[in-house]
Every structure is written in C-alpha cells, then in structure tokens.
Amino acid sequence: MARIYISLKKGVADPQGQTIKQALNDIGFSEVREIRVGKFFDVVLTEPINEPHKILEKISSEVLANPIIEEFSIEGIK
Amino acid sequence: MNFGVVTFPGSNCDYDSYRAVKDIIKQPVRFLWHKDTRFDDLDIIILPGGFSYGDYLRAGAIAKFSPVMGGVKAFADAGGYVLGICNGFQILTELGLLPGTLMRNNNLKFICKDVYLLVENNQTPFTNRYKKNQIVRLPIAHNEGNYYCDEKDLNYLKSYNGIVFRYCGPNGRITDGYNPNGSVESIAGIINEKGNVMGMMPHPERYVEGLLGGEDGAEIFKSIIDNFSKRKAS
Numbered sequence: 015m016a017r018i019y020i021s022l023k024k025g026v027a028d029p030q031g032q033t034i035k036q037a038l039n040d041i042g043f044s045e046v047r048e049i050r051v052g053k054f055f056d057v058v059l060t061e062p063i064n065e066p067h068k069i070l071e072k073i074s075s076e077v078l079a080n081p082i083i084e085e086f087s088i089e090g091i092k
Numbered sequence: 093m094n095f096g097v098v099t100f101p102g103s104n105c106d107y108d109s110y111r112a113v114k115d116i117i118k119q120p121v122r123f124l125w126h127k128d129t130r131f132d133d134l135d136i137i138i139l140p141g142g143f144s145y146g147d148y149l150r151a152g153a154i155a156k157f158s159p160v161m162g163g164v165k166a167f168a169d170a171g172g173y174v175l176g177i178c179n180g181f182q183i184l185t186e187l188g189l190l191p192g193t194l195m196r197n198n199n200l201k202f203i204c205k206d207v208y209l210l211v212e213n214n215q216t217p218f219t220n221r222y223k224k225n226q227i228v229r230l231p232i233a234h235n236e237g238n239y240y241c242d243e244k245d246l247n248y249l250k251s252y253n254g255i256v257f258r259y260c261g262p263n264g265r266i267t268d269g270y271n272p273n274g275s276v277e278s279i280a281g282i283i284n285e286k287g288n289v290m291g292m293m294p295h296p297e298r299y300v301e302g303l304l305g306g307e308d309g310a311e312i313f314k315s316i317i318d319n320f321s322k323r324k325a326s
Contacts, residue, residue, distance in 0.1 A: 026195075026240070027198065027274070029196070029198045029199070029200055029274070030196070030200060033200060077149070077153070077157075078149070080150055080153070080186070080193055082192065082193045082240070082241070082242070083193055083195060083240060
C-alpha cells in the first residue's frame, strides 16, 4: 500500500488552515503559528506490479492533485 | 443555431439552461448525457452548473474524464463554441481549456446571492450585446468560486483581454469588499484566446426574465445568436 499526500503549494492561500490556526490560538494554544490543510489517499495496487512508483506518480499528477495549486508526495510503498 | 446542454450525474442547472435557450431565444436545443460522444449536429455546448459527480475529489475533477468531455474538448479545439457556467467553468479549467483554477471561497462558505459584474470585454461571441463597462446583476451560487491563477497566466489573460467579467459594486467599483469569494483581481469570468470558450461563475441562465428576478443574463444567450447570425451572413 502507498499513501499519497496532497498539499497546497507554498504561497497559495489556505483560509481553512488559517481559520483552524486562529481557533487553536483562541482556545489557548498560542504556540501554533501556522496550519496548512492537506489530504491523503491510501492506494492499494494489484500485485505483482512493475514500477508502482510510475503509476502512482501518474495518478497523482494527472488526477489526484491539481498541479496549478497543489503538490504531492508518495510514501510507503510495500 | 443548435444548442446542446450536458447533463452530468449531479448537474442541477441543466434545465434552466435548456429553458433559457428554448423559451427565451427560441433555438433548437437538446440534452447530452455524460456518456454521449456524438454531437456533430451542434453549434454550441453549454456545461451547466451543479455538482457533477458530487464534486468528489475536486469540483470538476471527475467530470473532465467523462466520455462526453473528450468530445467537448475536440469540439472546442475545432472552433466550436463552449459556455461553462459555474460547475461548467470549473470543469473547463480542470480540462485545461481555460487557464487557472477555482478554489474554495475564501470565507469558507457556500455563497448564494446576487452580485454586480463589470463587463470588461464585450467583444466576445458571448457578450457582444453588453456595453463595455456595463454593470450587470446576476446570481452566484457556489462553494468553489475563488478564481486563482499564477502571475504568468494572469498576464497571459490580460494580453488578449481574456478577463470578461469582474465582481464589482452597484456603482461599478472593484474593491476587495465587493469580491465575494477572494478571486484574483475579482475575476468572475474569462474567455480563451481563440474566443470560443468562456467560463463564468455567475448564472446567466437564472436571470433571463423579470419573473425570475432579473433579465441581465438573457443578453448572453442573445449575444450568442447575434454573433452566429453575423458570422453566417459574412
């Protein structure tokens, strides 16, 4: 199984993250300086499979992430 | 002029668009199902508002892979007219027919209200009945209407006057206060460089007669007809 993380590119505003950060500050977690919200997908591929990385990169860049505002990383292929 | 209106699973403005064409400009119109791939008979395709495929993944992200959109892309590449309204605009950016993308509204709320728009470009097949800098009133109803593009795309849009509508106040002033969703430079609608694909977040099909609350949207549909008749005559 692999996990694909999608996050907003640096410089793209994240009002949801800002709101959560503000709420945390308001309830006393003054240590929180910034929060950026992302999402992840757990993907299970059929086995055996050749070059799983290539497939995962392709579905990440072409489908799961919007390259205009998001970037992705892939971890934990078993 | 033959109109097609695409219905995706989750579209909810397809009948409004259909009716605007049938009853207001009285042109032949038919629905396209998201699995249709043949529409040689059409002159223009409308991608209506709604929540295609439940807006799963991202608004428009799944719709772009539907069978009908492969045909719509080829149709647009061959010069056919395409108008994307709200979710239709989101699909057009996902498909890459228009630059940029539509992010979640910066106030994190679904916004449903009337807005004022400044017509920045009235030299398009979709807006030629408006005057330049005319102020029009149309409803918006969206959660992801926050237009975003990088500086390169913004300069590109400006290079050919691709910004068609901006959000403004009732007096035409463009300020952050009148920008409902955080869009870059208050952009509400854009057109491609070739001038045959337009996307807009406001809903012209909902304001095509006074009884519905406004008539400013009817001019979009009438513009399409005017442009088509002129082109045919020349």
